[in-house]
Amino acid sequence: MLKSIIENKIIDVPWPVYIDSKLYEGSKFKGNSKCDYECKGDTNNDGVNICEHGLSHISKCISGQLVVVTGVFISDGLLSKRYKRNTNLMQRKVSLDAINLWFKNLEEKYQSIDKLVTKTAKSNFEQFHEFVKWAREIGHYSERLLAKSAKEECDAFGKASEELKSLYKTSVMLLDSLDTTALYFNPESAKFGRKKMTDIYSMVHKIKLVLSHSTANKNRANVVIKGRVENKHKVYESFKIVPLSLIQNAIKYKRTGDVDIIFEEKEGNLMMSVVSIGHEIPENELCKLFMRGYRTAKARQMSIEGSGLGLYVLKIVTDAHDFTVKVKSTPIQPLNKKLAKNIFTISIH
Numbered sequence: 001m002l003k004s005i006i007e008n009k010i011i012d013v014p015w016p017v018y019i020d021s022k023l024y025e026g027s028k029f030k031g032n033s034k035c036d037y038e039c040k041g042d043t044n045n046d047g048v049n050i051c052e053h054g055l056s057h058i059s060k061c062i063s064g065q066l067v068v069v070t071g072v073f074i075s076d077g078l079l080s081k082r083y084k085r086n087t088n089l090m091q092r093k094v095s096l097d098a099i100n101l102w103f104k105n106l107e108e109k110y111q112s113i114d115k116l117v118t119k120t121a122k123s124n125f126e127q128f129h130e131f132v133k134w135a136r137e138i139g140h141y142s143e144r145l146l147a148k149s150a151k152e153e154c155d156a157f158g159k160a161s162e163e164l165k166s167l168y169k170t171s172v173m174l175l176d177s178l179d180t181t182a183l184y185f186n187p188e189s190a191k192f193g194r195k196k197m198t199d200i201y202s203m204v205h206k207i208k209l210v211l212s213h214s215t216a217n218k219n220r221a222n223v224v225i226k227g228r229v230e231n232k233h234k235v236y237e238s239f240k241i242v243p244l245s246l247i248q249n250a251i252k253y254k255r256t257g258d259v260d261i262i263f264e265e266k267e268g269n270l271m272m273s274v275v276s277i278g279h280e281i282p283e284n285e286l287c288k289l290f291m292r293g294y295r296t297a298k299a300r301q302m303s304i305e306g307s308g309l310g311l312y313v314l315k316i317v318t319d320a321h322d323f324t325v326k327v328k329s330t331p332i333q334p335l336n337k338k339l340a341k342n343i344f345t346i347s348i349h
Helices: 002-007 077-082 096-148 153-159 162-185 187-191 200-212 237-253 297-301 310-321
Strands: 017-019 022-024 047-050 056-062 065-074 196-198 223-226 233-235 254-266 269-279 324-331 339-348
Touching (some): 002 022, 056 096, 065 096, 096 153, 153 200, 162 187, 162 310, 187 237, 187 310, 200 237, 200 254, 200 269, 237 339
Antiparallel strands (some): 196 233
């Protein structure tokens, strides 16, 4: 949305600005021909970097997107005296206070528009209650058909025809999309109903079967469950979004190998980790993964559909349960491929 605000001139842009590496020219002056995106420095967080050309690049993270005011000369008293005869620099003079005020105005504009968009979308989504009802009907009857395909429930999916598996998977993913959308617009719904003692292992096993299924062998994902869960754990109905989102995310972004689901249960506490080999997630991006709409730089470069809402909604659900979620990305050999073991861990207590 930040790019749309700039492109539609909803806010004036006095100086050249990068948003996620795309340059927008300023109304007062354009970008410096000697500077490029690398001049901002290594930081992907808030900060100021003075490049080798003597110009400043001020970074600010707004709603998970990096905004960089680039190629300006900060009018600090000492520097201004030192470079007062450098016409090129002095023409780009601006105060840091002015830039920070511009960042503040951009963020406020973004938040105002975002609230209006969310309110409108929520109002429109409420008109789809009938659609949700019929989607649940599809899910109900696909489950009944699945149950008839085998004598024992635990073997029903494996014994079903490819067509029935595909139908059941479609119904599960459809309902998941609707539930995720509902949680996005109404976070409080994550606590609807009462917590129930739930067999989380069986829940995850069922999700694993569904997400592992693919009619095209080349797209089939091998999901492996490791460890045991002896006890049931109290969770809201919304908890199913957590393993579903994590496994789906791992399958989508893995580059090689299996997706492992590892359970560790100690003294009534349960740790569930989803492990896959994918592109390394830089340290400065790990803390942003659960921000609304955020996708890593590498994810944006890949030709994979994504809205950045899955992990955001997952965090809504874990917060409702008061569970913790941690992410770790450990580079693996060979380092030149930039692959890492990515681990998402949920602590259930």
